[in-house]
Amino acid sequence: MRGSRRAADVVALIPEVGSSRLTRRALLSGFAVAGAGLVLTACSRQTAFGASARVDGTLESQLNVYSWGDYDDPANINAFQKKSGVTVQLDSYGSNEEMIAKLGATRGTSGYDIVVPTGNYVPMMVANGLLQKLDHSRLKNIGNLDPLYTNQSWDPGNRYTVCKDWGTTGFAYDTDVITRPMSSWADFLDAAQHEASKNVAVLEDPWEVTSMYFGAHGIDPNTTKKADLDACETYLVNTLAPHVKAFNSTAVTSGIPEGTFSLIQAFNGDARQGMLATDTIPKNWKFVYPTPTANLWMDTWAIATGAQHPDAAYAFIDAMLEPDASYREVDYIGYSTGVKGLEERAKEEGFDLPELVFPSAEVISRLTPAELNDAAERLVSIVNRMMAKAGS
Incomplete structure (x- = not known):
């Protein structure tokens, strides 16, 4: 910084x-x-x-x-x-x-x-x-x-x-579409390429999007190492982006009641709003505080x-x-x-x-506060490339 x-x-x-x-x-x-x-x-x-x-x-x-x-x-x-x-x-x-x-x-x-x-x-x-x-x-x-x-x-x-x-970040998923248990960012990335392909929404925040890859691969989400950033860009742009339907931070508030997505990266409180936006709390949606870490x-x-x-x-x-x-x-x-x-x-x-x-206290203990560091501009570039690839 x-x-x-x-x-x-x-x-x-x-x-x-x-x-x-x-x-x-x-x-x-x-x-x-x-x-x-x-x-x-x-x-x-x-x-x-x-x-x-x-x-x-x-x-x-x-x-x-x-x-x-x-x-x-x-x-x-x-x-x-x-x-x-x-x-x-x-x-x-x-x-x-x-x-x-x-x-x-x-x-x-x-x-x-x-x-x-x-x-x-x-x-x-x-x-x-x-x-x-x-x-x-x-x-x-x-x-x-x-x-x-x-x-x-x-x-x-x-x-x-x-x-x-x-608050923190996690993901919500439709259990009618994704029937297996989900608990980690690795699970999210795998389901995004399979059961939920083309019905995936992620946030617009560069730190949040890239932290999914870093978390799934055991890398500090605040990393500034060029090798980590290069690997993240290659994966997110070439592997994940073709399966993403939307980059939208409010997708969960409408996506759950309207059923427009089956897998949504979301802030915890927003996921709750999405579940409460229906007449009855939907039984087919589950929110996950993913391992190993997420933003606090x-x-x-x-x-x-x-x-x-x-x-x-x-x-x-x-x-x-x-x-x-x-x-x-x-x-x-x-x-x-x-x-x-x-x-x-x-x-x-x-x-x-x-x-x-x-x-829970267990979840809170493993969260990682985001840092505004020298990698910030690179993270923006990565997500911009993802958006371009997803829309192509």
């Missing part, structure tokens, strides 16, 4: 990675609730940042949050506003690249207080001075986070971020350099780490927040398919 360049050059630092994260967030809650988030987003587009008075001598009267579209439960926003007296203004972006470019170009004068970067972008942002160090003494609820989701490799000690939502992605709360409302920012993040707020977030977004006790509460309250939101 070329993270030593100054902040003004941050746009040049960003590999041209696909925008699958946008599609993942856009449909997490399903179409029925999208309108609620859009109201908040639409209001926030008329951005007008300015000085803010104190509510009660402690908090500023305004908070400016820069997040993904429809990625925050309106009930949580409203509850915070009512309790604190702080007006929350939301502005949205469609990719980490867009958010980083905005912060880098403004050099601490963006007007945003809180941002929501994906974990593997955090080292780049820190190196370019875009994030403030967190004062943990001002986050009394940080102890609510399960240690499994703290102290990540891209932010040791949670110096700059805390977990907002997290995490979106995080962070405070931007130059934040004009730091007290309100700390109060907001702390409020989102409260158990009740966290549970509402899980229910709205369909992904875990990493707060302790949510799985038990979900099961008690009849939460549908909790296993697709809360993987």
Whole structure:
């Protein structure tokens, strides 16, 4: 990663990675609730940042949050506003690249207080001075986070971020078409060339697509070795691509209820949405957390350099780490927040398919957080070639 360049050059630092994260967030809650988030987003587009008075001598009267579209439960926003007296203004972006470019170009004068970067972008942002160090003494609820989701490799000690939502990647398959047991990426690649050929969907994210090959062949999915990348390209382009029907991050949300695919690489929460999009949970679809590893992605709360409302920012993040707020977030977004006790509460309250939101400890222990490293541009090239081959 070329993270030593100054902040003004941050746009040049960003590999041209696909925008699958946008599609993942856009449909997490399903179409029925999208309108609620859009109201908040639409209001926030008329951005007008300015000085803010104190509510009660402690908090500023305004908070400016820069997040993904429809990625925050309106009930949580409203509850915070009512309790604190702080007006929350939301502005949205469609990719980490867009958010980083905005912060880098403004050099601490963006007007945003809180941002929501994906974990593997955090080292780049820190190196370019875009994030403030967190004062943990001002986050009394940080102890609510399960240690499994703290102290990540891209932010040791949670110096700059805390977990907002997290998830992983696996695959769903139609057991009427693929009748054998499936448990690994090797199984996925084999079934894609046989029973599911021409009815396979994979994600648009280059790291996610290439990690299937690396996982199946016992290679670190964050490898930068030329020999690994060359072998991956040869296999994915020449062997797998002819069997792939679509590169679409939302394929699982429609593909399961409509039966348009029989094998789908998918984010765990999205697979759950696809299974819940039918009148009854389909018995012929199964989701797999594949061995040996998959991505542990995490979106995080962070405070931007130059934040004009730091007290309100700390109060907001702390409020989102409260158990009740966290549970509402899980229910709205369909992904875990990493707060302790949510799985038990979900099961008690009849939460549908909790296993697709809360993987077992065994699964979590073998996940690998994606890195944004020197192989990023090569991964993009590999998947672009796959797309061309699949469409030829």
